[in-house]
Each structure stands twice: as C-alpha cells, then as structure tokens.
Amino acid sequence: MFEKLANVFRIPDLRRRIGFTLAMLAVYRLGGHIPTPGINTDKLAQYFEQNRGSLLGFVDLFSGGNLRRLTVFALGIMPYITASIILQLLTVVYEPLAKLQKEGELGRKKITQWTRYLTVILSSIQSFGIALSLQKGGDFVIHPGPGFIMMTMLTLTTGSAFIMWLGEQITERGVGNGMSLLIFSGIVVGLPRGVFDLYDKVHNNAWGVFTAPAMILLVAMMVLVVAFIVYVERSERRIPVQYAKRVVGRKVMGGQSTHLPLRVNAGGVMPVIFASSILTLPQTALYALHSNRVIGPILDALKWGEPLYTFLYAVGIIFFAYFYVSIVFNPNEVADNMRKYGGFIPGIRPGKRTADNINEILTRITLVGALYLIIISFIPEWMIAGIHLNHLPGAVGSWFEHLPAWMTNGLGVTFYFGGTSLLIVVGVAMDTVTQIEAQLIMRHYDGFTPRSGRIRGRRTW
Secondary structure, rough: HHHHHHHHHOOHHHHHHHHHHHHHHHHHHHHOOOOOOOOOHHHHHHHHHHOOOHHHHHHHHHHOOOHOOOEEEOOOOOOHHHHHHHHHHHHHHHHHHHHHHHHHHHHHHHHHHHHHHHHHHHHHHHHHHHHHHHHHHOOOOOOOHHHHHHHHHHHHHHHHHHHHHHHHHHHHHHOOOOHHHHHHHHHHHHHHHHHHHHHHHOOOOHHHHHHHHHHHHHHHHHHHHHHHHHHHOOOOEEEEEEEEEEEEEEEEOOOOOEEEEOOOOOOOHHHHHHHHHHHHHHHOOHHHHOOOOOHHHHHHHHHOHHHHHHHHHHHHHHHHHHHHHHHHHOOHHHHHHHHHHOEOOOOOOOOOOHHHHHHHHHHHHHHHHHHHHHHHHHHHHHOOOOHHHHHOOHHHHHHHHHHHHHHOOOOOOOOOHHHHHHHHHHHHHHHHHHHHHHHHHOOOOOOOOOOOOOOOOOOOO
C-alpha cells in the first residue's frame, strides 16, 4: 500500500494537482476561523450548544463549525447548490434555457455565469435573514443597527462567493469535485468533536447502567451503516449487450458480449444535498419573521424532525434522485449509440424498444437508490431528535403520545458517523480515489487495486 501511495507522488502533474487541492482546502479551513465583525461569538456558541439536537446543530455539522462561530464562510456552498438546483429545474420548464444547455461548451459557460450571479443574490438574502435574526435574538450582536446588517451581508456574501471560486478552482486544477471536497472537509473536521462527545458520555455515565450497552450498540450500528453504504454504492445493474459481427475492409469487427452498467445510486449524494438545501433556505431567510401569525406556524412545521419536514425531505430526495438521473443519463442517446455500432440487448429490438427497456430498468433501480438515501439520511434525525409523530394534528397525534420517549424525542446522540455525513464522506472519498487511480493507470502505474485494474462495482442487481 505504501508503494501505491508513493506512485501518486512520482507523477509531477498528479503531485501538483494533489498539492493544489490540499492548499485550497487549507485556505478554506483558515477562513473558517475568521469571525464576522460585530458578533458575540461566546453567546452564539453557547446558543448552538443548547440547540445541538435541532436543525441548527445538523447544519453546523455540515459547515464544519463555521455557522456556530459565524465565520466569513458561515453560509458554506449551500447558496451555490441552491442556485444550481434552480437553474437545472428551469432548463426543464424554460425552453430558451434548455436550448442554451444544448449548445455545448459555450452554453455551459453561460449557465455557469448565471449560477454565480444567482449565488450572490441568494447569499445576500440569507445573510440579511441571519443578520435580522441575530439582532432580534438577544445579546448576539455587540453594536446592533443598519451598519451591522450591511457589514454582515457584505462579509457572508463575499465569503460564499469566495468558497464558490475555491470549489471551481479545485475542480479545474485539482483532483476530485471541488464542491464535494469542501463539504467533505467540513464534515471530517467535526469527527474529532464527535469522538470526544461519545467519550464524554461514557466518562460521565450519561445513560446510567445503559451507557455501556448503548455505546456498544452505537459502534455496531456505525459499522453496519458503513458496510451498507459501501455495498449499495458499489452495486450496479448490468444489462447484457451483444454486438453483431460486421466486416470493415479486411477486418471482422464486433461479435463480443459485454454489459451496460447502471449504478443503483447513480445520483450519489446530490439528491440529499439538493433536498436539504431547498428545505433549509426558507427557514434561514424567513427566520426573522418567526413571530408572524402566518409564517410562524409554517416555519414551526418545517423544523428539523417534524413530520412535515420529514415527509417533504423524503419526497425531495425521491424527486431529485430521478431528476438528477434524467440529466446525467439519456436512454434514447444510449440506445442510438448501441444501434450505430451494431449492439443490441438480447430479446429486445434496437431503437425505441431498447430505450424503453433501459428506461424501465433505470426507473426501478433509481427508486431503490432513493429509498436507500432516505434510510441513510433519517438515521441521524431519529438518533438526535426522534420521530415527532405525536406532533401530528388531531386524534392522530394524540394516539402517538403513548410511544416511548426515546422514539418521539430521540436519544440526544450526535451521530456524526452515520447518515448523510458518512454517505458524503464515503462517496467523495471513493470518487476521489477513483480519479487518482485513473491517472495512475493512464501513466502505466499500478493502481490501488492492481488485480482488478480499477475500482469498480462488484455487486450486481
């Protein structure tokens, strides 16, 4: 293994790319320690500590603690992700934007430019909502007033734009996807805090006689979640493809059998990020209007762990799973390419029948992948906040009052090692290692898995 790692640094271009990526991540972490001017950081950290088992604690986990300290990078890359979602949705319903997307590199650059502008607008709205919320929240602001609001908007919006630039630079000149690596670094930074939190609970015997069994069960659950994520992430549905023999000049081409691999979770972690960012945006932007008679109850129903939030989160994951797959995979284009090169699926006619067959299989396995993402995403929510079915209106909610308190209120355990955070860590790590291995194999070096030649899915569905 050490020899494989040494090969990475023997290639000048790859060594330079890895060094650039690490340098950009170091800049991101450095900016995470620069506080926004005019903030009482001690009071704010104390407030987050009191609300660890809420949406604030969950969002703070993904920001790497930037939101807890309200640093210049407190907004993270969520405004950029939200802007990307909005423009991707508009390409489906707005025809001129759809035509622009089909224009190739020029159209892609134009859409990227619009995404940057929309990111700045969304960052300004979110930072304005945060500034108003801090002023109305108590002693969080040292000198409240219009000057503080303008300074906070300028600082947080600039920080969000700089993070967007960092991510684009890593994608273009580094290794891996820049935005995913920024989220990855924010989560990994929080892992030591999670280890200390668990150690503190064991040391203080937080759950009495059940502390030791609970810790054993928690560690076992962590291992099972890791195994489950790796199993599904490597799983794929292989569609057999047969290529007919054809004569080109004096050579006989084709005649071999192969397969078309379809990943069970083709969208990766993006559906989860899309769904969570959409649900987080109104709560952040409208938090200052929490006392409003109309908006207040809506925001209360959209709190983390509430039934409405859970339902919309699950629906959003399913929607974005299908939406993302429809963008990155076109069955009609795949069927046309297969027909051009003499390929066909045994028992299926080439052309439209092949596209329909691929689309049907893709629809089924995407649903499986979406349900897998829902299960993984709800693990930390149920561990921290529980299932608030007793908050349902009317007689339905009163019926769930008889459930045990640990089911409705949660265990208060910050499950850093499971759920969405672990899904992002595993997914980003696998994608980054795959890119590095592809660079090694392209330059005739042994990859990390020399027997198989490259990292690929081993499970078939």
